[in-house]
Amino acid sequence: MLITTCNLNVDYKIIGLVKGSSMRAVHLGKDILAAFRKLFGGTVSEYAALLEEAREEAIKKMITEAEKLGANAIIEVRFATSTITSGAAEIIAYGTAVKI
Numbered sequence: 001m002l003i004t005t006c007n008l009n010v011d012y013k014i015i016g017l018v019k020g021s022s023m024r025a026v027h028l029g030k031d032i033l034a035a036f037r038k039l040f041g042g043t044v045s046e047y048a049a050l051l052e053e054a055r056e057e058a059i060k061k062m063i064t065e066a067e068k069l070g071a072n073a074i075i076e077v078r079f080a081t082s083t084i085t086s087g088a089a090e091i092i093a094y095g096t097a098v099k100i
Contacts, residue, residue, distance in 0.1 A: 001063050002073035003095070012098040015069045019095075020061025022054040025088035051089060055079065058093040071097035 058079070066074050077095035084090060 001066065001071075002100070003059070003063070003077055004073070004075050005077050006075070008073070008075055008098075008100070010100055012073065012075075012100045015066075015071045015097040015099060017094065018062050018065040018069065018071070018074060018097040020058040020063070020065065020093045021090060022057035022061070023084065023088065023090045024050050024054040024057075025085075047089075051081075051091065054089060054091040055093070058091045062093045062095065066097040069097050071099055073098050073100050 062074065062077075074095040074097055077093065080092045080094070082090045082092075
C-alpha cells in the first residue's frame with residue numbers, strides 16, 4: 001500500500017475518504033512520571049510513546065479501510081489530534097483512497 005502526504009502525478013481512480021482513529025491513555029504511574037518531567041523539563045517520553053502508538057494504530061486502521069474498498073494507495077494523508085482528558089489523546093489519520 002502506497003501512502004503519501006502529497007498528490008501523485010500518475011493516473012488514478014478516486015475511491016473515497018478513508019480514516020483511522022486511535023484513542024490512548026497512559027497508566028497512572030506513567031502519568032505521575034510525566035508530571036515530574038514537566039516540572040523539571042526534558043522530553044516527556046511517556047507521552048511521546050503514547051502518541052507514537054496511537055499514530056501507528058490510526059494508520060493501520062486507515063490502511064485496512066482502504067484495502068476493504070479495493071484501493072492500492074492513499075494520497076493526501078493528514079493527521080489530527082485531540083486531547084480528551086489529561087493523559088489521553090486521540091489521533092486521527094485520514095486521506096483519499098485511490099486505485100492506481
